[in-house]
Amino acid sequence: MTTPGYHCQVADGVHGMATRIGQLPRLTLSCLPTPLQPLRNAERAIPGCRAEVLVKRDDLAGFSTAGNKARLLEFLVADAITEGAHTVVGCGPTNSNFVAALAQACAVSDLACEIHIPGVITENPALALARAAGASVASAPVTRHEIDDYVAQRANELSAAGSPAYAIPRGGATSVGAVGYALAAVEVCGQLGDRDDVALVIPAGSCASAAGLWAGLSLLGASHRVVAVSTNRQIDEAREVMLAVGQGVLTALGGSDDGLSDRLTLIDRTDGVSQEDLVAVSRALRHSAMVAPDHYGPATVCEVARAACTPLADTVVWWHTGGVLGMPQMLDTLTRYRAETNSQGDWRNLTADALWDSRRPRHPPSATV
DSSP: OOOTTHHHHHHHHHHHHHHHHHTSOOOOOOOSSOOEEEOHHHHHHSTTOOSEEEEEEGGGSSSTTOTTHHHHHHHHHHHHHHTTOSEEEEEOOTTOHHHHHHHHHHHHTTOEEEEEEESOOOOOHHHHHHHHTTOEEEEESSOTTTHHHHHHHHHHHHHHTTOOEEEOOGGGOSHHHHHHHHHHHHHHHHHHTTOOSEEEEEEESSSHHHHHHHHHHHHHTOOOEEEEEESSSOHHHHHHHHHHHHHHHHHHTTOOOTTGGGGEEEEEOTTOOOHHHHHHHHHHHGGGTOOOOSSHHHHHHHHHHHHHHTTSSSEEEEEEOOOGGGHHHHHHHHHHHHHHHTOHHHHHTOOOHHHHOTTSOSSSOOEEO
16 A cells, blocks of 8 residues: 655655765665565465565676665775775675675785684685685784774785775664665665555674665655564664664764664574574475575565565565575585485475464564664
8 A cells, every 4th residue: 555645755866875875985886776576486485474565686787796785885895095095994694695705805906904703713615716816815813803903903914004095894784874865765676666664674693784774765755664684683782782873874874863763673593593483485486486595685684574474564575685695505515405304305395384384483573672
C-alpha cells in the first residue's frame, strides 16, 4: 500500500541528498545501480512465506570481488587522496573480504597499502589477493577489538616520519565510507517503486553499510525498515557503532536523527549458523541460482526467511553484500555435512520448518535501537 504524498517526500529528499553527496570527493569503482531481483523460487521454498522476497545484488557491484565494499571504498579512498595520503593503513580479521578490496582500491589509485591482521595470520584467498595487489600484510600484536586503535597509531607514526598516511578501521566503519550506503538508499528507493512497506535485511559485520543505509533512508524520509543482522559485534557494541556512524552521515549530509531509531532493528547472530542452518539456506536458494557464500550470508538469509514468515513487511529484501571469497569454505562445510549425514536423501530433504518458524527463535531476542 502506498501512503499519500509518500513519493513526493522521497523525491524531495533524493534531490537534496544527491546535491550534498555530489560535493564530496568520490572515486568511481562500482558499476551502479546493482540489480534488485525477485526470488520467486525461494518464496516457494521457504515454509510459511507470506511476503514478497527480493534480493539486492551488491555482490554484482563490479569492482573485483569487493561486493558491497566498493560503495564504501569509493568515498574512503577518495578522502585519503584528498587528505594527501601516500599510504592507506587498513585492518581486518584474517579472512576479511574488505582487506582484499582495500588493497585493490589502493592499487588502482596509486596508493601504498598496509594491512594489519590482529593475532595469527591464516593464509586464504583474501590475503592472497591483497598481496597480489601490492599490499604489505603483517600480524598485529593486538586483539580484534584493539586493531582499529592500532592502525590509527601506525598511520600517525608514518605521518610523523614524513609519509602521510590515512587510517581505515576494520570494514571501513566510518561516516565517510558509510555515505556510500546513504547513496545506496537513493538507489533502492527508486527500484522499489510504489512499495512502501519494506524491510531491508542486511548483514552488519563492521556496521558501516547498515548504518549508512539507515541514515540515508532517514534523509530521504522513506518509511522502509532496516533489519541489521550483527554477525561480529555483540548487540551493545553494534548499536554504539551504528549510532555513531549513522549520526556522522547525517551530520555530513545536513540531516537529523528525528525518528531514525524507529526504523532500525538489530538482530544478534554472533553465534553464527549451524550446519543444518547452512544446508537449509542452500536448499532455499538453489533453484534461484543464488548463493550465500560466507558467514554473513547464511545468517542474513535466515533472518530474511523469518521476516518473510512473520511477515515483518509486505516486501522483504535480502541485501546480498557479496563474499565470493568465502565460497571454498562454504562448499567444504556443505560437503562435510553431507558426508556426516551418510545419506544424500537426508541432506536434500532437510526441512527448514524449525529454522524459519517465527514462534521458535534460534537466537537471543532482537533489539530495536
